[in-house]
Amino acid sequence: MFKARLSVVCGRVQPRRAKPSVAAARTFTSSAPRSKQRLVILGSGWGGYEILRAIDKKRWNVTMVSPTNAFNFTPLLASCAVGTLEFRCVVEPVRRFSPQVVCYQAWCDTIDFKQKTLKCMPATAPLEFEGSASARLAGTTTKETSYPPGTGNAFNLRYDKLVIAVGAYSQTFNVPGVKEHAHFLKDVRDARAIRTRIIDCFEQANQPVLSDVQRRNLLNFCIVGGGPTGVEFSAELHDLLHAEIERHYPSLARMAKITLYDVAPNILGSFDKSLGVYAENKFRRDGISIKTRHHVERVEKDRMFVKEQGEVPFGLLVWSTGLAPNPLIQSIDSLEKHDKTQGLFTDQNLNVITKEGHADPDVWAIGDAANIKGQLHPATAQVANQKGKYLAQKLNKIVKDQEHTKPFEFHNQGSLAYLGDWKAIYDRSSADTVKTKETGRVAWLLWRSAYFTMTLSIRNKILVPTYWFLNWIFGRDLTRF
Numbered sequence: 001m002f003k004a005r006l007s008v009v010c011g012r013v014q015p016r017r018a019k020p021s022v023a024a025a026r027t028f029t030s031s032a033p034r035s036k037q038r039l040v041i042l043g044s045g046w047g048g049y050e051i052l053r054a055i056d057k058k059r060w061n062v063t064m065v066s067p068t069n070a071f072n073f074t075p076l077l078a079s080c081a082v083g084t085l086e087f088r089c090v091v092e093p094v095r096r097f098s099p100q101v102v103c104y105q106a107w108c109d110t111i112d113f114k115q116k117t118l119k120c121m122p123a124t125a126p127l128e129f130e131g132s133a134s135a136r137l138a139g140t141t142t143k144e145t146s147y148p149p150g151t152g153n154a155f156n157l158r159y160d161k162l163v164i165a166v167g168a169y170s171q172t173f174n175v176p177g178v179k180e181h182a183h184f185l186k187d188v189r190d191a192r193a194i195r196t197r198i199i200d201c202f203e204q205a206n207q208p209v210l211s212d213v214q215r216r217n218l219l220n221f222c223i224v225g226g227g228p229t230g231v232e233f234s235a236e237l238h239d240l241l242h243a244e245i246e247r248h249y250p251s252l253a254r255m256a257k258i259t260l261y262d263v264a265p266n267i268l269g270s271f272d273k274s275l276g277v278y279a280e281n282k283f284r285r286d287g288i289s290i291k292t293r294h295h296v297e298r299v300e301k302d303r304m305f306v307k308e309q310g311e312v313p314f315g316l317l318v319w320s321t322g323l324a325p326n327p328l329i330q331s332i333d334s335l336e337k338h339d340k341t342q343g344l345f346t347d348q349n350l351n352v353i354t355k356e357g358h359a360d361p362d363v364w365a366i367g368d369a370a371n372i373k374g375q376l377h378p379a380t381a382q383v384a385n386q387k388g389k390y391l392a393q394k395l396n397k398i399v400k401d402q403e404h405t406k407p408f409e410f411h412n413q414g415s416l417a418y419l420g421d422w423k424a425i426y427d428r429s430s431a432d433t434v435k436t437k438e439t440g441r442v443a444w445l446l447w448r449s450a451y452f453t454m455t456l457s458i459r460n461k462i463l464v465p466t467y468w469f470l471n472w473i474f475g476r477d478l479t480r481f
């Protein structure tokens with residue numbers, strides 16, 4: 001069961017990478033026998049990783065290109081960011097499938113649909129870079145992306161069939177300073193950076209030389225974006241403050257404040273109205289301040305400027321205001337795109353559509369980077385994963401020369417959001433069949449069982465409940481990483 005997101009959710013903001021100063025890109029074919037058809041999957045997220053899991057690896061010559069060598073289980077990232085779960089619980093390594101599958105930790109920068117080639121840039125630290133491991137990371141990553149931005153020698157790959165599953169980036173609405181000074185929550189590295197920052201704020205505020213005003217500023221936690229990601233992170237942070245922080249930093253806990261900002265009149269706009277009101281009431285009772293109809297105009301180091309409020313100092317700012325198109329998708333001009341989301345249009349079999357209106361039989365697009373023409377599916381893991389499953393079935397038939405003409409059908413399994421203190425909301429009111437709404441402890445039980453069920457590997461099926469249990473007994477770990 002997945003949480004469907006009708007409002008856009010945050011995606012990774014990655015800076016536009018400078019054009020590589022590389023001479024000619026080298027062309028590679030994969031090492032698997034040429035007799036098999038080459039299937040290239042771009043992206044190891046909810047869509048791409050599902051295909052990787054389910055594809056017939058004996059019949060296809062599969063190559064995965066992704067700047068990260070792991071799949072991120074996004075629904076549990078907010079829990080990781082506050083230590084309710086450990087980082088290991090929310091990732092699945094892509095390498096699990098190698099050497100059967102060839103994996104390149106790289107960015108795909110250009111697709112030539114006529115020649116059926118891809119131009120890729122390694123997303124690893126450059127070979128010539130000297131220095132310690134941390135210096136290497138610091139030198140090749142930026143605050144917006146914890147992955148090296150594309151370094152070294154470009155290379156080309158050929159494909160027979162291509163799946164585009166590159167997701168989307170975070171929307172910043174070009175608010176100055178967001179990329180430099182805010183935290184995003186898209187993958188496990190972001191979760192780790194946020195967790196470190198939270199503990200930093202308390203340790204800094206604990207120094208005897210600080211004034212109370214400085215302490216309050218450091219312990220002002222601001223979240224911008226009242227969609228499910230912003231709400232769940234606020235709830236998880238509230239749990240942390242009212243458990244371990246209250247126990248270990250009692251006087252500082254009283255100074256800490258959580259504020260959730262949104263430009264819309266209500267939070268959780270994608271949920272049934274009554275559930276949004278339930279969430280707002282719960283947050284108000286818990287002391288989480290909700291500032292709807294508020295516009296952040298500029299962000300600087302440790303402060304932001306809000307139209308309705310003026311200058312707001314903060315210790316941590318988490319930004320989660322929706323999706324912006326992936327630059328790879330932006331760079332494609334030969335295919336039809338959705339006017340608003342700028343995602344690639346596909347037909348009901350998920351094949352991309354050329355500007356001339358023909359479906360390309362060898363290229364499919366799924367997940368947050370794509371929309372079926374004439375249908376509006378939310379940008380969620382639920383949709384990406386169902387499309388991935390559908391496409392893997394189709395490809396497994398294609399490779400056996402069997403027909404697979406059944407169009408993709410989305411089955412809405414409802415929306416869940418955690419609200420803190422073992423309470424949640426569950427919304428299935430937009431589902432076609434059973435219409436249900438649930439709040440409180442029952443919804444929380446649904447939330448936990450849904451994400452436990454969805455967890456992919458046996459290893460994480462053991463780790464996730466183990467950490468839930470350990471942290472319930474011993475409390476969250478406040479070590480700074």
Ligand code: FAD
Nearest residue numbers: 003043044045046047074075108166167367368380381382
């Ligand atoms: P992604 O999962 O984003 O994967 C994209 C992949 O492409 C990544 O591996 C990326 O590194 C790679 N990539 C990017 N650019 C390139 C390139 N140029 N070349 C090659 N690879 C590239 N949805 C729900 O349904 N329920 C939830 O509870 C839920 N919770 C969420 C919580 C958080 C914190 C976040 C951020 C999202 C959440 N979502 C949830 C939304 C869900 O995660 C996305 O809709 C889903 O990840 C989309 O899947 P995707 O495969 O299209 O993209």
